[in-house]
Amino acid sequence: MNPTSDTPAKPLHKNELLKAESNFLRGTIAHDLADTSSGTIPEDTNQLMKFHGVYAQDDRDLRNQLRKEGKEKAFSFMARIRATGGVCTPAQWLALDALADSHANGTIKITNRQSFQFHGVLKGNLKPAIKEINRVLLNTIAACGDINRNVMCNPNPLQSGLHAEVIKVAEAITQRLLPRTRTYHELFLDGELVAGGEPEEEPIYGKTYLPRKFKIVVAVPPHNDVDIWAHDLGYIAISDDSGKLIGFNVTVGGGMGMAHNQIETFPRLADVLGFCRVDQAVDVAEKVVMVQRDFGDRTDRKHARFKYTIADRGLAWFRKELEGRLGYELGTPRRFEFTDTGDRYGWVEGSNGTSHYTLFIENGRVKDTPEYPMKSAIREIAKVHRGDFRLTPNQHLMIAGVTAAERPRIEQLLQAHRLDAANGASALRLNSMACVALPTCGLALAESERYLPELVTLLETEMEAAGLRDDAIVIRMTGCPNGCGRPYLAEIAMVGRAPGKYNVYLGAAFDGSRLNTLYKPSVPADQLVPLLKPMFRQYAAERQPGERFGDFTIRAGYVKPTGTPADFHEKKEAPAPAAKPVAAS
Ligand code: SRM
Ligand code: SF4
Numbered sequence: 001m002n003p004t005s006d007t008p009a010k011p012l013h014k015n016e017l018l019k020a021e022s023n024f025l026r027g028t029i030a031h032d033l034a035d036t037s038s039g040t041i042p043e044d045t046n047q048l049m050k051f052h053g054v055y056a057q058d059d060r061d062l063r064n065q066l067r068k069e070g071k072e073k074a075f076s077f078m079a080r081i082r083a084t085g086g087v088c089t090p091a092q093w094l095a096l097d098a099l100a101d102s103h104a105n106g107t108i109k110i111t112n113r114q115s116f117q118f119h120g121v122l123k124g125n126l127k128p129a130i131k132e133i134n135r136v137l138l139n140t141i142a143a144c145g146d147i148n149r150n151v152m153c154n155p156n157p158l159q160s161g162l163h164a165e166v167i168k169v170a171e172a173i174t175q176r177l178l179p180r181t182r183t184y185h186e187l188f189l190d191g192e193l194v195a196g197g198e199p200e201e202e203p204i205y206g207k208t209y210l211p212r213k214f215k216i217v218v219a220v221p222p223h224n225d226v227d228i229w230a231h232d233l234g235y236i237a238i239s240d241d242s243g244k245l246i247g248f249n250v251t252v253g254g255g256m257g258m259a260h261n262q263i264e265t266f267p268r269l270a271d272v273l274g275f276c277r278v279d280q281a282v283d284v285a286e287k288v289v290m291v292q293r294d295f296g297d298r299t300d301r302k303h304a305r306f307k308y309t310i311a312d313r314g315l316a317w318f319r320k321e322l323e324g325r326l327g328y329e330l331g332t333p334r335r336f337e338f339t340d341t342g343d344r345y346g347w348v349e350g351s352n353g354t355s356h357y358t359l360f361i362e363n364g365r366v367k368d369t370p371e372y373p374m375k376s377a378i379r380e381i382a383k384v385h386r387g388d389f390r391l392t393p394n395q396h397l398m399i400a401g402v403t404a405a406e407r408p409r410i411e412q413l414l415q416a417h418r419l420d421a422a423n424g425a426s427a428l429r430l431n432s433m434a435c436v437a438l439p440t441c442g443l444a445l446a447e448s449e450r451y452l453p454e455l456v457t458l459l460e461t462e463m464e465a466a467g468l469r470d471d472a473i474v475i476r477m478t479g480c481p482n483g484c485g486r487p488y489l490a491e492i493a494m495v496g497r498a499p500g501k502y503n504v505y506l507g508a509a510f511d512g513s514r515l516n517t518l519y520k521p522s523v524p525a526d527q528l529v530p531l532l533k534p535m536f537r538q539y540a541a542e543r544q545p546g547e548r549f550g551d552f553t554i555r556a557g558y559v560k561p562t563g564t565p566a567d568f569h570e571k572k573e574a575p576a577p578a579a580k581p582v583a584a585s
Contacts, residue, residue: 010300016208024183025048025209029049040058051209052188053143055078055144059073061438080111080150081118083391085218086390086391086392087390088390089388091382092137093389095133096108096118097379099133103118104129107119107366110395110396112435114392114393142179145213146209146211147205148174149214150174151170151173151174151216151217152216152217153217161351163220166218176286177289179205211293211301211304212305214232216231217233221338222337225343227341230254230270230486231254232254233251233288235249249274249333251273253268253306253309254268255267255268256484256488257481258483259302260497267483268307270307276330284326287322287326291325295313338513340472342430343392343398346423350401355404356399359396359398360396360425361396362422362453363449365449372418374417374419374422377419380413384406385399395433427469427470428472429460431475432456433477433486434448436448436449437450443480445479446497452477455525462532473549480495481496483495488516489512491548491549493505498522501522501523503518504518505568506519507519514561516550517567518569535558
C-alpha cells in the first residue's frame with residue numbers, strides 16, 4: 001500500500017523515487033559530505049539530509065555581491081535539534097551554547113516547535129557538531145523531512161503534575177515514531193550504537209516514509225500555546241476533578257502552509273475526531289501516521305500534507321479507516337476550553353512546590369548584543385540552575401522547576417543581567433512572533449525575524465497613543481506564505497509577498513480557534529502602520545467589553561470570518577475546494 005494505489009494516474013513525485021532508492025536515507029550523503037570541493041551538497045542529497053535534521057542554505061545577504069564577483073555562494077547548513085516538549089537540562093543548554101560559538105553563527109534559535117536551530121554551520125563543522133549534540137543526549141534525527149517531527153507539549157507551569165504526565169505521553173509518541181534505520185548513527189556518529197541494534201526496516205513508515213512532513217502536539221487546556229488547530233495530529237489533555245490525566249481529545253488535519261495565488265493550497269484548522277485513553281494515545285498516533293502513509297498524495301508535494309487527505313476524503317472516511325486499524329472506536333470528545341495561545345511571562349508558582357520563570361526572547365533568537373548580552377546571561381543561569389529549561393511554542397524560554405532555595409540566586413542573575421526587563425515589553429511585543437526568513441531561509445520572499453521587532457516599535461507608538469499599551473493582540477509575520485510563524489492564526493498577520501511587501505491578514509481568534517482572512521495584498525512595509533493605526537483608534541473607541549482585536553475587525557467589517565480557501569488568496573474567481581467551516585472548538 002505504500003505508496004498509495006489510489007493515485008495511479010499521476011506519476012509519483014521524484015522525491016518518492018529518491019527515498020525509495022536511498023537505502024533508508026543514505027543516498028550519497030557520506031560521499032557528498034566528504035567532498036571538500038564545494039561548501040554545499042547536491043539537491044538530492046539535501047532532500048535526504050533533511051531527514052537527519054540538516055538543511056543546506058546560503059547567506060542571502062551576500063548572494064548578489066558574490067554573484068557579481070563570480071564567487072560561490074556563502075554556503076552553510078542549518079541543523080535542527082529535537083527536544084520533545086522543548087525540555088532540556090542546563091548541561092545540555094551549556095553544550096549548545098558553546099557549540100553555537102564554536103561551530104555555528106554564535107546564536108541559538110529557539111523555534112516555535114520547541115526545538116533549537118543552529119545556523120551558519122560550515123560543512124566541515126557539521127559532523128563534529130552533530131556528534132557533540134548527541135554526546136549530550138540530544139539529536140537532530142527526523143527534525144525535518146517527510147516524517148514525524150518534534151512532538152510539542154504544553155509546558156504549563158501551573159499544573160506541574162499534569163505536565164509531568166503529558167510529557168511522558170509526548171515522549172512515548174516520539175519514541176514510537178522515530179525512524180528505525182541506523183543511517184543517522186552510521187553517517188554522523190561513525191556507526192556508534194546509541195539505542196541498540198534494531199533491524200534495518202521501517203515497520204511504521206516503509207522505505208518511502210511519509211508523503212510529507214507530519215506534526216504532532218499535546219495541549220493542556222486552558223492554554224493553546226501549541227496552536228493545536230495548526231497541526232496534523234493533536235491531543236488535548238483531559239483531566240478528572242482531581243487533576244489526574246484521564247485521556248485526550250484527538251484532533252486531526254490542521255496545517256498552515258499555502259502558496260500565494262494557488263487556491264488549491266490553503267491553511268486548515270484541525271477537526272476534533274474523538275477521545276482516547278492515555279494508554280491508547282501512542283497507538284492512535286501510529287495508526288494515524290499509517291493512514292497518511294497509505295493515502296496521502298505522493299504525486300504532488302503541494303497537496304501531500306495530511307490536511308488535504310482529510311479535506312478530500314472527509315472525516316467520516318478517516319474515522320472508519322483509523323478505527324479499522326485500531327480495532328476499537330474512539331470515544332466521544334470531552335469538554336474543554338482554551339483561553340489563549342500566548343506564554344505567561346515571569347514567575348509562576350508550580351503545583352509541586354517549585355516555580356518557573358518564563359523569559360521573553362524576541363522571535364526566539366538567543367544572542368549577545370552590546371546592549372543586551374542575553375546569551376551570556378542565560379549561560380550564567382544554566383551554570384547554577386538545578387531544574388530544567390523548557391522551550392515554549394512561542395519561541396521563549398522557561399527556567400523551570402526552580403526550588404525555593406534556588407530562587408533567590410536565579411532572581412539575582414535575572415536582575416544583574418537585565419533579563420527581567422525584557423518581560424516588561426508592551427503586550428503587543430510579548431504576543432508577537434516571526435519566522436526566521438532572511439538571510440538564511442531559501443524560501444523567504446521578504447524579511448521577517450529582522451523586521452518585525454522594528455515594525456512592532458512603530459506600532460507600539462500608535463497603540464500607546466490609542467491607550468492600548470497593555471492590550472494583548474496576537475501579531476505574527478512570515479517571510480513567505482509557508483506559514484512557519486503560524487500567521488493564519490494571528491489577529492494581525494503580515495505574510496511576505498515580495499521584498500518589502502506583505503499580504504495583511506486580520507480576524508483570527510485570540511484563542512487560536514479561528515483562522516484569519518486576507519485584508520489587503522502586497523502592502524508596502526512603510527504603509528503597514530498607516531493601515532493599522534485607524535483600526536487601533538477605532539478598536540480603542542468602539543470595542544465592546546472584553547472584545548478581542550480579531551473579533552473586532554470582523555464586527556467592524558474589515559474582514560469576514562474565513563469561509564473558503566479563497567479567503568486566503570488574492571484571486572477569488574477560481575473554483576474553491578470545499579473548506580472546513582470556521583472554528584473547530
Ligand atoms: Fe517551517 C520550511 C523554519 C515551523 C511550515 N521552515 C521551512 C524551512 C526549513 C525552509 C526550507 O524548507 O528551506 C525554514 C528554515 C528557515 C531557517 O533559516 O531556519 C523553516 N519552520 C521554521 C521555523 C524555524 C520557524 C521559526 O522561526 O520558529 C520553525 C521550525 C519548527 C521546528 O522546530 O520544527 C518552523 N514551519 C513551521 C510551522 C509552524 C509549526 O509547525 O508549528 C509551519 C506551519 C505548520 C504546518 O506545517 O502546516 C511551517 N515550513 C513550513 C512549510 C510549509 C509546509 C506546507 O504544508 O506547505 C515549509 C516549506 C515546505 O515544507 O516545503 C517550511
Ligand atoms: Fe522561510 Fe517562509 Fe518559513 Fe519564513 S515562512 S521561515 S520565509 S519558509
